[in-house]
Amino acid sequence: MFNTLVASSSPDTEATSSGIGALGLNWKAFIFQLITFAIVVWFLNKFVVKNLFKVIDARQKEIEAGLKRSKKASLELENAGANAEKILKEARAQAEDLIHTANNEAASLIKAVEEKAAKKSERIVSDARAQLNVEVEKARVALKKENAKLIALATEKVISEKMDSAKDQQLISEALK
Template sequence: MNLNLTFLGQMISFAILVIFTLKFIWPPINAAIEERQRKIAEGLAAADNSQKTLAEAEEKANEELKIARSKANEIIESAHQRANQIIESAKNEAIEEGARQKAIIDADIAASANKAREDLRKQVSQLAVNGAEKLIRREINPETHKALLDELAAQL
């Protein structure tokens, strides 16, 4: 055997192997590698996008939280104002009720005073009639008359 012929056979076998590998084996392997690289790149891009989206969502959530706190503070302030209005209204109603009660009591006092005056007038007129009756029954004597008038004045 000739060494050159063996070497030439090995070269031809190697060339056939290389051609076969380049034609049938290498393209699917290369396609799988490229597909894998593409998926990794898409995954990294998706991770970056999700981080950006997460940051935007956190920022939006913070804004919404600020808005919600602002609205809550407005609601609380409105509730305080309404409570103050209710208290003020109740206070005004109490003042009006007190004034109405006072007016009723003043009217009762005035009515009682008028009744007392009427009773006093009736008593005074009764005393005057009684005094006049006593004067008429007695004889008209200036000293007796003066004593009766003094007694009548003392009774008034």
């Protein structure tokens, strides 16, 4: 169709041989092409370019939103890492405190048990010594009585007379002095 319009306007060969026509331009065809170009530009601008820019703008906004979310997520990740490190440090400190406290309590408990055992052993030893002293004293008293009897028997055999208890006590007292 375009060729038909151009062909129908070519009988004016006289105008084409001078001026712009000498350059090989046909005004009618040029104006028709200019109008067609303007219509194509208008059509593209009206339906394609505006929609294309809308799509590009929407895509750009999505990309920017994605970048913002990505930055936010990376900041949250860094914060989470820092928080996790902080929590781990606190947990380590608490664990060290608990261990230190447990060691101190264990040491004090051991010391208390050792002191209690030492006191108990001292008490047992002192009780044993006291009981031993009582037994020794009983043995001394029994030994004195036995010695007194033996001395009385020996004296009786030597003197060959029986002694009464008053005389016996007197001789024993004198012998012990």
